Amino acid sequence: GVDCSKCARNTRAAMAPPNPVWSSAMHTTQNVADRKDNPVKSWRPPAGQISSQWRQTNLWSVSSIQSDLQQRLAYEFDRPSGSEKLLPGRTFIHAQERKFDDMHDRPTTPAGMNQIMRERDANGHGQPTNLDPAYSYALYHRDGPHPNSLHDPSHHGGENDSLSSRKVAIPDASTGVDAGFKLDSHHTAILRDDPSSLSVGLPSNFASSNGPKDHIRIAPSQQQTQMASSSLQKQFYSHSVSGYNEFQAQLRNGRPRMDAKARSQLLPRYWPRITDQELQHLSGDSNSVITPLFEKMLSASDAGRIGRLVLPKKCAEAYFPPISQPEGLPLKVQDASGKEWIFQFRFWPNNNSRMYVLEGVTPCIQSMQLQAGDTVTFSRTDPEGKLIMGFRKATNLSSEQEETTKPVNGAPISSEANGKVSAPDSSPNAVVSRQNKVNTESKSSSPVEQATASKVDTGGLAQKEGPGTGQSSPGPVKRKATSVSQKIKRLRMDNEESMELKITWEEAQELLRPPPKAPSIVVVDGHEFEEYEEPPILGRKTYFVTDQSGANNQWAQCEDCSKWRKLPVDALLPSRWTCSDNKWDPERSSCGPAQEISMEELAELIPIKAGLGGTKKSKTRIEADTIDASDGLDTLANLAILGEGEALPSQPTTRHPRHRPGCSCIVCIQPPSGKGPKHKQTCTCNVCMTVRRRFRTLMLRREKRQPKDTDSPRKKEPGQASEMLSQTVSGPLAASASATSSPQKANVNADGTEDMAVDHKTTSSPVKNHIDLNIQPERDDEQSPKSDAAGAARLLRDNPT
């Protein structure tokens, strides 16, 4: 609400044009050693100060027109919607750059950023500016390798995956969601006939529609992230990409303000993720164009007292002036408070390459109270060409919070800047930042690192060594911590996106329907894959039940009249579904006819609707479940809201943790109330086998808990447990099946309480005992006293008698 689009647009951010033409002769030759501890206060660009000279002699700035063009281009280039647009005039610029490239002796300069420029030229020359949201959305996601791409494949591993992975975009946002299936050829694949595959895909009815043994394999957990993120991205970019709020939200999410090709060249950890608030703060009242260049998380060495900040090679060569001598050049850098610092930009020969460093950064780092793990950002102002150094504290709520509210160098930050700060907790980054904080704290818990930190803390300012980066700590610890830090950062990048839409993948799964177009069957390694050329679409949420006769159905609610209609299990409903769409039951193909069964009966069938229609409260719940599914994204969002609501402690919980309608877990496949055929004692079906395995686990655990209680009759040998099992299990349905799928029965014997008692009895008289079918081995530790065997075991332990 406080964001000002006007201001934001003034603070133009841009993908940095790689290395403007630097000239070593333009830089001050003052001995940095003499001045690096004396930051220049109130620096004004007198005759040819570094940055302005860069610009004045920059071949990019041969005319004011071009300068203006560059500003404009910079802004457009940065637009998320135009991230890959190429700009008129770039041809000339490239030509100049190339010329410069040839002129300068930079023997060790790799392809680096110059390639980026050429690449851009090749890709985008002549490409018209196109701000069409859909178009730009597609562009934003089309990060796949370009035919002319020179990017290093290594840049696409790990950290970059979430951003570079190809995704399937659905043209019509109202009918589907980009599920982000990461498959070649933009295809969606469904694995068939693989009993080991995790059935977390489409609802079971979908499987049945495609063959009785079908399973949906959703391979990587990344899908959750991608689906959520891509959904939101679509919201942002497809629907109102030009709106500043969306833009701002995108920025808060920390996506890099840079060209996709630049991303492919620069390691992701150096992508500038500067926010508009930061930019606004950096630019102050001027109308300068702020061009984020890169950022770097400070290592222990960087933040230590040595005063050397190692610069990423490609960043240094791309954005800092070229240097041919190891001594390098003094660089003036302005911090967010306007204070000028002079660093020595130089390099060390290293393995036939160079290692670029900024020397003399200690005072600046200390002034900013930075430590290892924090991030410094480098930007450039246009047309002044000043280098701006910002920072982001790793432990603070958000970067904009940090830079706009915390005094820098003692200088209070303007209220204007403060006014632009959004509520930290409302932004996705808040969560992420909390994660960072946790990470930092956890890392600091290392005694070695703590000791190191205290040892290093000898500076005038409180300069504690950063988390896990004590300068003198043993190598392995330190390296490991550094690695962890990087991995955390990568995780954060993923999480930033996954937090954009609070819906779990499992929840989303319930809404996914196969695309209408029939799949082709591909056999890979003996497994049949259904390969869809289109991603799944969002459908209406339905509930899959097995009625008292054992028939499988699904139930859906009419969007108009809210009546529930029984449908065949293979019915695939669109996101908006009404009785008139009920082609399966002509008698109830309009809103007129009453429901086939009462709400009470329906409540019996739909476990998640605990107390459905039975109480006022439950009615409220079912009303709440009548979500507006007019749009797929809305459906997801509404579902997310519902999911959050259901997670509230005050809400009645279903008896099965994370129980999902339509799932095929041991609990959910049970007929309600113990009805239906009973399994034989020798049954080896999945349910019975699971029950046996669970029982064995339970017994083993109990033995571990009571290892010294040798007199206890409950102590059993593992073999005995198995033995008992064979005596005890007479089939899952005989074993308290009624407890498993009927919430209404939750308070009676068949629930976990009884299971506890049963369990207890089992130890003394196994033959008579039953097994709790609610118990799921993978959910041992969940807190569900009524249905959780672990809770039962705890009760048993606490009340051994």
Next chain:
DNA sequence: GCTTCGCATGGAA
């Protein structure tokens, strides 16, 4: 003995 400088080393990408 301490600090700084410059390069070397080796883990990670």
Next chain:
DNA sequence: GTTCCATGCGAAG
């Protein structure tokens, strides 16, 4: 296998 880069370490001041 190569490159990057965090940091170790010896030499010099």
